[in-house]
Amino acid sequence: MATPVKVYGPAASTAVSRVLACLLEKEVQFQLINVNMSKREHKSPEYLKIQPFGQVPAFQDDSISLFESRAICRYLCEKHGNRGNKNLYGTNPLVKASIDQWIEAEAQSFNQPSSALVFQLVFAPKFKIKQDEGVIKQNEEKLSKVLDVYEKRLEESRFLAGEEFTLADLSHLPNAQYLVHATDRARGLFTEKKNVWRWWGEISGRESWKKVVDMQNAPPA
Amino acid sequence: MEAKKKLYGAVDSPSTMRALASLLEHQVEFEFTLIDLEAGEHKKEVFLSLSPFGEIPVFQDGDLTLFESRTIMRYISHAYAVPGKDHIFEEPNLQGIVAGWIDIEDHQFDPPASRLLHEILHKPSIGLSTDVAVVVEEEAKLAKVLDVYEERLGKRKFLGGNKFTSADLTHLPNLHLLTRTRVKELFETRPCVYAWCTGIMSRPAWTKVVDLIERSKSQA
Numbered sequence A: 001m002a003t004p005v006k007v008y009g010p011a012a013s014t015a016v017s018r019v020l021a022c023l024l025e026k027e028v029q030f031q032l033i034n035v036n037m038s039k040r041e042h043k044s045p046e047y048l049k050i051q052p053f054g055q056v057p058a059f060q061d062d063s064i065s066l067f068e069s070r071a072i073c074r075y076l077c078e079k080h081g082n083r084g085n086k087n088l089y090g091t092n093p094l095v096k097a098s099i100d101q102w103i104e105a106e107a108q109s110f111n112q113p114s115s116a117l118v119f120q121l122v123f124a125p126k127f128k129i130k131q132d133e134g135v136i137k138q139n140e141e142k143l144s145k146v147l148d149v150y151e152k153r154l155e156e157s158r159f160l161a162g163e164e165f166t167l168a169d170l171s172h173l174p175n176a177q178y179l180v181h182a183t184d185r186a187r188g189l190f191t192e193k194k195n196v197w198r199w200w201g202e203i204s205g206r207e208s209w210k211k212v213v214d215m216q217n218a219p220p221a
Numbered sequence B: 001m002e003a004k005k006k007l008y009g010a011v012d013s014p015s016t017m018r019a020l021a022s023l024l025e026h027q028v029e030f031e032f033t034l035i036d037l038e039a040g041e042h043k044k045e046v047f048l049s050l051s052p053f054g055e056i057p058v059f060q061d062g063d064l065t066l067f068e069s070r071t072i073m074r075y076i077s078h079a080y081a082v083p084g085k086d087h088i089f090e091e092p093n094l095q096g097i098v099a100g101w102i103d104i105e106d107h108q109f110d111p112p113a114s115r116l117l118h119e120i121l122h123k124p125s126i127g128l129s130t131d132v133a134v135v136v137e138e139e140a141k142l143a144k145v146l147d148v149y150e151e152r153l154g155k156r157k158f159l160g161g162n163k164f165t166s167a168d169l170t171h172l173p174n175l176h177l178l179t180r181t182r183v184k185e186l187f188e189t190r191p192c193v194y195a196w197c198t199g200i201m202s203r204p205a206w207t208k209v210v211d212l213i214e215r216s217k218s219q220a
Helices: A016-027 A045-050 A069-079 A094-124 A132-156 A173-182 A185-192 A193-204 A206-216 B015-023 B069-079 B092-125 B132-155 B174-177 B186-187 B193-200 B206-219
Strands: A003-007 A028-035 A058-061 A065-066 B005-008 B031-034 B060-061 B064-067
Touching: A016 A028, A016 A069, A016 A173, A016 A206, A028 A045, A028 B132, A058 A069, A065 A069, A065 B092, A069 B064, A069 B186, A094 A173, A094 B064, A094 B069, A094 B092, A132 A185, A132 A193, A173 A206, A185 A193, A185 B174, A206 B069, B005 B015, B015 B069, B015 B174, B031 B206, B060 B069, B060 B186, B064 B069, B064 B132, B069 B092, B069 B132, B092 B132, B092 B174, B174 B186, B174 B193, B174 B206, B186 B193
Parallel strands: A003 A028, B005 B031
Antiparallel strands: A003 A058, A058 A065, B005 B060, B060 B064
16 A cells, blocks of 8 residues: 655645645545744755755655646656546646646746735735735736636636646636635636636535645644 | 648747757757747737737647647657657656756746846847846846756756756756856856756757757848
């Protein structure tokens, strides 16, 4: 019986939760090891051995260590092709390419404005850091333009890469979850677009994602 | 008859160079079409139907249309893998590490590299002055990233493992541009990084990419 894989980082971290969602979709057993970032545990010499850039998540499976949440997700899908959700990363190069493309769109176009808004609207007030209205407005505009592209895409396609839920959709769950459920302001950017809102309902309603949200809301260990 | 493979890109575009590098490394035959960014060609409806974010490059292979240079690179490395010369590992453990370093380039290396190139190369070319404070700040960030690379390349000949892979290729465009500026010092002062850089930049396929871009510039 394989030993559970190890994921290091707090479930509240968007990048960590991306990996958790994938593990649950693939039905791969894992152990979540918390890293207390307010105590700067992610910059400790021991942690830097497994993640030299001092960020979360870090990941260990048998003898290998990996970092970068999207790379970890791809790895899990390649290694466990026949477990859990088999369509998560496609079954042939053409389908994979389409999924990769929308993972990149998330990483390049969606991630920056959505992360900035998550920080400004959710984490800054929490950690009593002053919000920057200029930054908020600028990123709201950027994100709105990105969601215009998604709106058009989702008119023709049930999910971003085609008719199946894939890593491309999963990649968006962490940031969008905060924006839709922890803010009023950014939530509007999603609700005002018919196809985007339909898509959000479907992807966030998946059992695997609901479990991740429960982990995020659980009291600290 | 098989439809011709097409790459649409621009001359002064690291992303275009990334896609070209992958195509040339895999000896894929394709047609290269220049998109005039200054004339706003990438914002026109006909282009947006291929690339919804209006980005270049775009790659067409039969019915498949792809945007995002790293996606094109990944696709080519799998779909056109040449045994013995491939940029991928079949073993998930080994390929997982390659995938990690592709993302490291994207998230750690590219941001300071791009900001430096913007300040040092792009701004002067449009009549704006370089902000030296930003350059100093971004060089410090890049230096920290290169310290991690130095340690990694002390243990492995290439970033992704013991052979050249997409994890190395993806760095070529920014390396090519940065090492022609004052930033080259950050590379020259790190022996493992420097050996790696000069090695990968001297690959025949990369030399062809540089040549193709220079020729396109003189014709544009």
